[in-house]
Amino acid sequence: MNAIEIKNLIVKLNNQEIIKNISFVLPEGTITALIGPNGAGKSVLIKTILGLYPYQGEIKIFGENHLKMLNIIGYVPQNYNLDNILPLTVYEFLQLSTNNEEKINKVLKEINIEELKNKNIFNLSGGQFEKVLFARAILNDPKILLLDEAISETDITGQKEFYRIIKHLNKEHKVTILMISHEINMIPAFAHQVICLNRSLICYGDVKQIFNPEILKKLYQQEIIIYPFNQPIQK
Numbered sequence: 752m753n754a755i756e757i758k759n760l761i762v763k764l765n766n767q768e769i770i771k772n773i774s775f776v777l778p779e780g781t782i783t784a785l786i787g788p789n790g791a792g793k794s795v796l797i798k799t800i801l802g803l804y805p806y807q808g809e810i811k812i813f814g815e816n817h818l819k820m821l822n823i824i825g826y827v828p829q830n831y832n833l834d835n836i837l838p839l840t841v842y843e844f845l846q847l848s849t850n851n852e853e854k855i856n857k858v859l860k861e862i863n864i865e866e867l868k869n870k871n872i873f874n875l876s877g878g879q880f881e882k883v884l885f886a887r888a889i890l891n892d893p894k895i896l897l898l899d900e901a902i903s904e905t906d907i908t909g910q911k912e913f914y915r916i917i918k919h920l921n922k923e924h925k926v927t928i929l930m931i932s933h934e935i936n937m938i939p940a941f942a943h944q945v946i947c948l949n950r951s952l953i954c955y956g957d958v959k960q961i962f963n964p965e966i967l968k969k970l971y972q973q974e975i976i977i978y979p980f981n982q983p984i985q986k
Contacts, residue, residue, distance in 0.1 A: 752778075752779045752813060752814070753776045753777065753778055753779065753811075753813075753814075754777050754778065754779040754780075754781075754812065754813060754894065754895055754927035755776065755777040755800065755810075755811070755812060755817075755895065755927070755929065756776045756777075756809070756810070756811040756814075757773060757774055757775050757776070757800075757808070757809070757810055758774050758808055758809040758810075758811075759772055759773075759774055759807070759808040759809065760772065760773050760774065760796075760799070760806055760807070760808035760809070760810065761806060761807040761808055762792070762795055762796075762799050762804055762805075762806045762807075763805075764795070764804065768950070769792045769795045769950060770792045770795060770796060770799070770806075770948075770950060771950050771951040772808075772951070773796075773948070773951065773952040774952070775946055775952065775955045777927055777929060777944075778927075779813075779925070779927055780921065780925050780926075780927055781921075781927055781928075781943040781944060782917065782918070782921050782927075782928045782930065782941060782942050782943050782944075783928065783929050783930070783942060783943065783944045783945065783946060784930055784931075784932045784938045784941075784942040784944075784945045784946070784958070785797075785929060785930065785931045785932070785945075785946045785948060786931075786932060786933070786935065786938070786945060786946070786947055786948070786970070787947060787948040787949045787953070787970060787971075788949060788970070788971050788972075791948050791949045791950060792948055792949075792950050793899075793931045793948055794829060794899050794900075794931065796948065797826075797897045797899050797929065797931065800817060800824075800897060800929075801821065801824065801826060801897065802817065802818050802821060812824070812895065813894070822891075823893055823894040823895060824893055824894075824895045824896075824897060825888035825889050825891070825893030825895070825896045825897070825926075826888055826896075826897045826898075826899075827881070827884045827885055827887075827888045827896070827897070827898045827899060828884070828899050829899040829900045829931075831880075831884055838871060838873075839871065839872050839873075840868070840869050840870060840871060840872065841859075841864070841867045841868055841869070841870055841872055841875070841883050842855060842859075842868045842869060844872050844883065844887070845858070845859075845883070845886060845887055845890065848887055848890045848891070849890050849891065851890075854890060855890070856868075858886045858889060858890055859886060861886075861889075861916070861919075862882055862885055862886045862889075862916060863882075863912065863916075864879070864882050864883065864886060867879060867882075867883065881913075882913075885898075885913070885916070889920065889926075892924070893926065894925075894926065894927065895926065895927045895928075895929070896917075896920070896926050896927070896928045896929070896930075897929050897930075898917075898928065898929070898930040898931065899931050900931050900932070900933065910934065910937070914937060914940065914941045917930070917941060918941055930942075935967065935975060938958060938962060939958055939959070939962060942958045943957070943958060944956060944957055944958055945958045945961065945962055947961075947966060947967075947969075947970045949970055953966070953969055953970045954966050954969075954970070
């Protein structure tokens with residue numbers, strides 16, 4: 752079954768066409784990398800799926816209108832602004848999403864950030880806070896995860912840990928993941944398929960078949976050298 756189905760999607764903001772008539776599907780249980788240059792419409796696409804922008808076309812989640820299915824979607828934004836007057840610990844921040852102490856402790860362990868539990872969120876590094884946001888996104892056992900550059904503040908070691916967690920959630924919890932990524936070299940290691948977006952759909956399909964320098968040159972309008980991080984994960 753398809754977790755997400757996009758058909759003839761057009762998004763206009765301030766009378767400017769940001770997304771131009773794109774269609775694709777995300778099969779249930781897959782990891783998809785969403786790539787493209789700055790201003791390509793990647794974040795707009797994710798926010799449109801979340802119901803934040805008006806659009807033309809069709810968006811379905813497990814065969815239903817996406818607005819009826821938002822409760823099964825976890826989301827990690829590119830930026831998250833908090834009022835730094837609030838002296839919240841990591842645990843208290845997660846309590847804003849659920850009061851289930853057992854669930855919070857389980858997620859902290861799963862993301863490997865148990866040591867941050869009682870720390871003030873404003874004393875965390877950018878990478879640490881991104882992990883906390885990731886933990887928050889999976890608190891309610893989502894069937895779909897939308898990640899908007901969720902590791903932009905994370906160093907190489909932290910990135911590898913994120914990819915490990917993503918693959919773990921996908922394999923063990925059957926979570927379908929759509930992830931904006933600028934780490935081109937990592938994509939063959941963690942993604943099943945790739946969407947190449949530059950307002951219109953440049954390419955879409957199995958990462959092993961279409962992820963190549965020619966496609967990337969067309970997408971970014973320049974030569975892109977790929978240094979494979981690892982072998983593709985198996986479906």
